[in-house]
Amino acid sequence: TTPTTAPTTPTTTPVPSTTPTSPPTTSAPISTTTVAPPKDWIVHGNDGTVCIIANMKVKVTVPYNATSGKMVNAPFGVEKLTDAAASGDCSPGDVQVLKLTQQNVSYIFTFVQNKTAKTYALGNVTVNILVNNYTFPNNTMSVKNVSLIHVSPVFTLPLNNSYTCSEVDALSFNGTAGTTTVKATVNLSNIRVEAFGTGNTTTYSAPLDCTSGETPDIVPIAVGLILAGLVVIVLIAYLVGRRRAQARGYLSM
Structure with a gap:
């Protein structure tokens, strides 16, 4: 018998793929916008007008009795714009208010208009301070809040003018902490302020310096x-x- 040989199956060589390889995708760089720091505190009226523009430094010194039996000075203040948040009230009328708020302290500046004389004044300043061991360390006070006020006009000037002053004379403040009378000193410096504005611009009107008069x-x-x-x-x-x-x-x- 003649042996039979199984047919040989030819080997196939794989054909290389001709599909092009896509280049890796590169993410577009993320653009960041730097927000410019605020230049002034701004208060808007109900109609959108810029009624108050302000910039200043505030330093408050409040003496109090500590548990040691000694009088201690508690310092408070605003050194830069970001130290306090600004709000206010510019309702129609002759009074406008700028309020600067911190965690434990608020500073309220009340401006009063005299339409007859066509002037306005910083009529009074109020400082409200929460009493705790942070604001008044080791204090002997039994109240939760100290309210101080300076009721005399700080300055008066014609409408449509801004007020500038490198430093105002120290202002004496009086207040109460329960039945205890509290006296404090407030220093205002590097002031630029304007109230009773009627436009939409955040630019100050012509300045009147505190030394000019x-x-x-x-x-x-x-x-x-x-x-x-x-x-x-x-x-x-x-x-x-x-x-x-x-x-x-x-x-x-």
């Missing part, structure tokens, strides 16, 4: 002395001239 006491005194001296000189010259005229009259006789 002040005249040192020595100036009127010096002017008065000079005028008095001139009067004396004129009087002496008149008397001398009169005596000479009289003497000439006697000689001619």
